[in-house]
Amino acid sequence: MRLRLRAACAAVTSAVLLGTAAVGADGVQDFLRRHWRLPLAPQGPPPASFSSLEASLHPDACGTCHPTQYADWRESTHAAATGPGVEGQLVEMLQTDPQSAIGCLVCHGPLAEQAPLIVRDGETRQNPDYDAALRGKGVPCAACHVRGHERFGPPRRDGSLASAAPRETPPHNGVTRTPAFLRAEFCGGCHQFAPDGFALNGKLLENTYNEWKASRFARAGVQCQDCHMPERRHRWRGIHDADMVRSGLTITARPGAARYRAGDVAVVTLRVTSTRIGHAFPTYVTPRVVLSAELVDETGLAIAGSRQEKIVGREVALDLSREVFDTRLRPGQSAILTFRVKVPSAGTRARLAVVVEPDAFYVGFFETLLRQGAGAGEPDIRKALDTARRSRFVVFEREIPLS
Numbered sequence: 001m002r003l004r005l006r007a008a009c010a011a012v013t014s015a016v017l018l019g020t021a022a023v024g025a026d027g028v029q030d031f032l033r034r035h036w037r038l039p040l041a042p043q044g045p046p047p048a049s050f051s052s053l054e055a056s057l058h059p060d061a062c063g064t065c066h067p068t069q070y071a072d073w074r075e076s077t078h079a080a081a082t083g084p085g086v087e088g089q090l091v092e093m094l095q096t097d098p099q100s101a102i103g104c105l106v107c108h109g110p111l112a113e114q115a116p117l118i119v120r121d122g123e124t125r126q127n128p129d130y131d132a133a134l135r136g137k138g139v140p141c142a143a144c145h146v147r148g149h150e151r152f153g154p155p156r157r158d159g160s161l162a163s164a165a166p167r168e169t170p171p172h173n174g175v176t177r178t179p180a181f182l183r184a185e186f187c188g189g190c191h192q193f194a195p196d197g198f199a200l201n202g203k204l205l206e207n208t209y210n211e212w213k214a215s216r217f218a219r220a221g222v223q224c225q226d227c228h229m230p231e232r233r234h235r236w237r238g239i240h241d242a243d244m245v246r247s248g249l250t251i252t253a254r255p256g257a258a259r260y261r262a263g264d265v266a267v268v269t270l271r272v273t274s275t276r277i278g279h280a281f282p283t284y285v286t287p288r289v290v291l292s293a294e295l296v297d298e299t300g301l302a303i304a305g306s307r308q309e310k311i312v313g314r315e316v317a318l319d320l321s322r323e324v325f326d327t328r329l330r331p332g333q334s335a336i337l338t339f340r341v342k343v344p345s346a347g348t349r350a351r352l353a354v355v356v357e358p359d360a361f362y363v364g365f366f367e368t369l370l371r372q373g374a375g376a377g378e379p380d381i382r383k384a385l386d387t388a389r390r391s392r393f394v395v396f397e398r399e400i401p402l403s
């Protein structure tokens, strides 16, 4: 029987979490509800006074005057959010199931001007506002900063809400500043499924905001931006970045005794603790973290049969029909691999490692998609599979002499 793959990140409602979020009575909640009414409305015609550069929704246009944010954004996953893994699925889906394809774009290419099709009164039509040049631009600057051609941004660094450019003057009639940009709720719309969204084993498939909300970081006022946009940088480093992952973990490897003799049973403990991650590690079902221990001989060769592993992650079936296991670490929790092994000879060492496979799910998912036939999306899916296979990295490795 042909396995019916559900598109990754399937089954999404565009009702955002803001209805239930308590984000204070300072107008922030109202702003966020208006700002993130998804799908986003078309920007409409620009003010007559705008130059073509000011009127443009293209990230490169913003980048002309905001080169720092542009340089960061370009290298970020937000810029890559309509990369080959997404585009390779959308090509076919736009033909066979346009409504679902449009649903993907709500997070992966959110401007109204990025969707080739729209659904109106239950009917799919060409989108009159579609701008083909914005296709493939992922989550562009304007998705977070522009509504009806008006610029929105955070308070100045000194906390003031004044716009440098007075209203009705260039560039782009100044900017409307609001503290909403500094709040975790600003990110929630795309990183949290609504309460009635797709769930497995009673847990939403995407639950990052709620995980944060339940953590000590939320209680201490540490927002997503504080960890993911330090110094207001636009890099959004996450599970694909070794330094970012290391910044959130404390990893130790300790032998039970300073020295063993051949024939003794040695014990080495590898411990990974989530010390600065504001949600589950990892938050999504797609990565996999492998703790491993093995014996190596004097020449550094692994001794066959000695390897032990422990997996940290939330593994789900490729068709998202069930959850296989969930061993993710909540903030403060540890994963422990206790390596108990007979020391075969003098000179033996224990090699402990922690390896992150950020796209473990997608490797299997793309392989299956290709086997079933990805149609016009095939070249893109092949590219995405190759990238997914190459994204694994070592966050920790240590060899401990046992004798």
Ligand code: HEC
Binding pocket: 053, 054, 056, 057, 058, 061, 062, 063, 064, 065, 066, 141, 142, 145, 146, 151, 152, 153, 154, 155, 156, 163, 164, 165, 171, 172, 174, 175
């Ligand atoms: C012609 C040059 C120009 C273009 C094009 C331009 N901006 Fe600006 N932008 C400015 C200047 C100058 C400021 C004023 C900085 C200030 O208010 O201190 C500004 C301010 C801002 C701010 C507030 C910055 C702050 O310091 O907090 C944001 C956000 C912003 N722009 C976003 C955008 C986005 C998004 C685009 C593209 C859709 C864009 N801008 C296009 C020149 C430009």
Ligand code: HEC
Binding pocket: 007, 008, 009, 010, 011, 012, 080, 081, 082, 083, 084, 085, 086, 089, 090, 100, 101, 103, 104, 105, 106, 107, 108, 189, 190, 191, 192, 193, 284, 285, 286, 362, 384
């Ligand atoms: C609620 C927002 C949301 C919706 C809607 C959504 N995604 Fe995603 N998607 C994400 C987030 C966040 C990530 C990054 C985390 C991850 O890898 O799971 C992601 C990652 C992905 C990736 C892996 C990264 C890459 O670019 O290759 C693919 C492929 C993907 N989504 C496809 C889809 C498809 C197809 C749809 C529509 C059926 C869809 N998504 C709908 C939020 C969403």
Ligand code: HEC
Binding pocket: 059, 062, 063, 066, 069, 070, 071, 073, 074, 078, 139, 140, 141, 142, 143, 144, 145, 153, 154, 156, 157, 181, 182, 186, 225, 226, 229, 232, 234
């Ligand atoms: C995913 C949403 C998102 C995207 C995409 C995005 N920004 Fe921002 N931007 C923010 C947030 C949130 C802040 C405030 C961060 C903070 O203060 O911690 C911000 C801050 C800014 C600021 C003020 C910086 C400062 O030093 O005060 C400027 C200017 C800006 N963004 C421009 C851009 C430009 C240009 C792009 C595209 C190249 C872009 N942004 C893409 C969310 C976004």
Ligand code: HEC
Binding pocket: 077, 078, 080, 081, 082, 083, 086, 106, 107, 108, 110, 139, 143, 144, 186, 187, 188, 189, 190, 191, 224, 225, 228, 229, 236, 237, 238, 239, 240, 241
């Ligand atoms: C318009 C929807 C949208 C908004 C708003 C948004 N994101 Fe994202 N974000 C995405 C999508 C989609 C991806 C996955 C991109 C991909 O790889 O295809 C992503 C990826 C990420 C990643 C990288 C994950 C990895 O794989 O390492 C981080 C970190 C992140 N977002 C943080 C934030 C933060 C912090 C905010 C708020 C300032 C935010 N996002 C706002 C849609 C959004």
Ligand code: HEC
Binding pocket: 184, 187, 188, 191, 208, 209, 212, 217, 222, 223, 224, 225, 226, 227, 228, 237, 238, 239, 240, 244, 245, 247, 248, 276, 277, 278, 279, 280, 281, 282, 283, 284, 285, 286, 287
């Ligand atoms: C205390 C710091 C901290 C806070 C607060 C925080 N994060 Fe993270 N986040 C991290 C670190 C470190 C990683 C890399 C390890 C990992 O993937 O869990 C990460 C990873 C991610 C990823 C990568 C995908 C994955 O499966 O892990 C996404 C997406 C993300 N964060 C989004 C968010 C959003 C949205 C918020 C706010 C609701 C947030 N983060 C709050 C530190 C933080």
